[in-house]
Amino acid sequence: MKNFKLFTRNTRYLLVAALIFLSSCKKLVEKPSSVIVPDNFYTTATQVQSAYTASLNALWGHNVGYQAYMDDFNQDDQIVRGDLNIPEDYGAELWAAHYNALLNINTAIKALKKGLPGADKSQTDVLIGEGKFLRAYNYFMLVRIFGGVPLIIETTPDPVTNKLARASVQQVYDQIVSDFTDAIAKLPVTRSADMRGLPTRDAAKGLLAKAYLTMATYPLNMPANYAKAAEMAKEVIDSAHYSLVPDIKDLFSVATQYGPEMMWSLNSNYQNLGPDPRIWSDMRGFGDICAEPTWEQAYPKQPRKDAFIETTLDGVLYYNLGDYWPGVKKFQYDSPADFAAGRSIVNMPVIRFADVLLIFAEAENMSKGGPTQQAVDAINKVINRANGYVVNNEDPLATTSLSMAAFDNKVIQERNYELCFEIDRWFDLIRKHILKQESLPDVQINFSSDDYLWPIPTNDIKVDPSLTQNPGY
Template sequence: MKRFLILAVLMTGSFSCRKDFIDLQPISDMNAGIFYKTEKDMNQAVMSPYASLRNLYNQLYIYAGEIRSDNTTFSWVPGNSKDMTSIDNFGDVLLSENTFVLGMWNNSYNTILRCNIVLDKIDAVPFTDAKLKEQYKAEARFIRALSYFYLVRIFGDVPKVDRQLSVEDAYALGRTSTQEIYNFIVEDLKFAEANLPASYSAVDKGRVTVGGAKGLLAKVYMTMAGYPLKKGAPYYALAEAKALELINMPQYSLVPDYKALFDVTKENSTESLFEIQYKKGGTGTGSPWNNDFAPRFSNKEVVLIGDKGGFNAPTPSMSSAYEKGDPRKAISMSDGYVTVPGGQTINEKYVKKYYDVSFSGSDNDNNWIELRLADIYLLYAEALVRQEKQQDVALQYLNKIRTRARNSTGGGANVLPDYKPFSSDAALLLAIENERRVELAFENHRWFDLVRTERAKAVMTQEQKEQNGFNPSAWSDNMLLFPIPLQAIQANPEKIKQNPGY
């Protein structure tokens, strides 16, 4: 019987990933019986989950991590669909038929399917190097864990799929508890941590390393400590320990200039723990954000080549979150542009962080940095404070981030002074929250930070009131999760039930 997963859209076409190792062409039909015979076959098979991540990061995870938060919005022009506006505007009904929500679900499970195919097939393939076989497994398990980390934060309880499924298996599969999904994620990441290399040769640069596994594990522990599992101090301690292990790894350090982090000629830097790899050139592997984020009616004053999408525009509160003179603002966003020709000032905010010159259309060279050391510094500081310990060490790492920003392009000695000791842990936590907002702006962290720290209600009711006329009394904690896609429920109505409130 042909094996497939009804939870996912099955893969079609051929894919490639980026930057040398991603130039390998993964096979187009991962179920082909003629494949999975050699180490080379399995290396190509491992490329498929890497390639699949691009379908998630191109836009879908941005809807969940940024647009759902107070960081960004859509450009409000005639024609915006309810599928778009209901993710952004809490006063609109977010429907289970939403095509973007369905895309998050389907493409996440598609990626998991590709990982499971690798894991199901690899043991039968002879390897001359046993460590290499374990590395390939570890890569697949890291990507599976990353995909589930997004799924569980977006949807809550989701089906756990740890192998390829027959039709009968799929129909017997219901939603798995959030706790069990997190346990599964941790298990995968511990395996990845134990079996991934510390680095790769130039031809394989971009594949996930042990640093990526440690970084994601620290982030998972921080999330488990907070909402909704609320495991508290023991898990903040686990996050602290894992973050410190990573901080002490000599191959990682903050890039001296914040601007260089997003330079397409300097990708996979010493600060990077894991990047989604992209490559422009008309091959279908380029990244779209420089064009997608440009104001819709701008000309070459914003992007030189290709489309302008007006998508993911910074909010007024995002703009004001930066302290005066913070160079990260000018590197990351703009409050407007001057038309060429004409010289008219257009006060339309847009993201600048992912600048490149497109090959054509929306085909750029920017990678997406999913994990980087600055994120871990700030999580480490937060984990210490939440355990009511070592505020001085937490301040030290918070100020390392500010020092780097101060010394970056456009900075200066008189901006972003170091924080001094705070009168309370609560005040320090708010400072860390804002530092995470501006340091990691437009990188898919904000919404998930607000949820895990139980700050979403306070922040988002105020934001929605100011921007969309939202009545704070209409807030429901059901809004912390997205609806389960209607198609997933219709495919298996006995087992897949809707989230409350939808």
């Protein structure tokens, strides 16, 4: 898989180089009748929205971004084939995808602040809120993967001609908090049916709560942020704009991918397809991304496991079939015709209501010195649904009698079960500083404290010597 990926990457670079060479052979127009640059290109709200769409396509488009490089997260304990041997330039494509996205976002925000002809203040404010939301999301991903990164916003001098050193982790989070806070003030509470994929105020609150929760843990370790995370998550819960899908089997259906639980996602449709659904299935498809058998076998028996993980083929368990791994069933809820044709319109969640409930439970417990009844109620909503609303000793309900540490462990384990394969587990392992202890024994021998960050791409360091490499690479 990795060798094939390296081949395709090198091929892509050769194609780009060839296109540049061919285009350089064309005659240049020496006296253009007009010049369009980023500062004067954006004149309508539609153009700005297109820039935001382009930024998302950099992250979630055909064979690019997280669609193409989801298996980079196999270093967690859920996805098979991880070994904690993280090579040079690991994740370089995601670094490039995020900075390509930020280029579109920043130029659009800059134009909006200058003013769009014909756009009133309320419309402009919403568009700025969307831009701030998207920028905060991009930096939230970057800082958790790479640590401190170059911080580029709409007022930053041209980064091509002005070299930019890495900002500190704290400085990046300061920008994330600022942008999400501004987005909360400007984004609408709800979206119309034709704009249902766009971010809302509660989506910004949910992601800000998650950012605060991360700031409370490693590497910043600022526990005062637990209370901020709990407060922000509680606002989402109390708003009653979102709720859990009652039947776990319906959670990842196409019918529910825009609500009531999905708060914001990387969207797929027939114009912008998601990854081939067969990559999630080892027994019925390609098996590019499968569950680690040890992890699957430790997963509690409950309706949620049946809905999220593919373990049988025609009633026969995968480990009785030979060289097979358990599949990721939660992203296989396309129609049979789409599955057979290798096309998917299933979204990849970024923030959903179950995540917010678990954020609140963790933050409330840690900020109050033990589980409150509200924290217990929040996690038990997730557990109850997972168990089909019956008592299950393999995944028992939480109680206020648990110690702070025991309740915290239960929340992290529940996140492990509920949010599996949603680009979430790796970040929990990092922020809770439990990467080594949660890795398989044969993987632990490869562990280094340097594994908590991925390497800064070497090409970027060559271009900009002010960038420094993460330790161990």
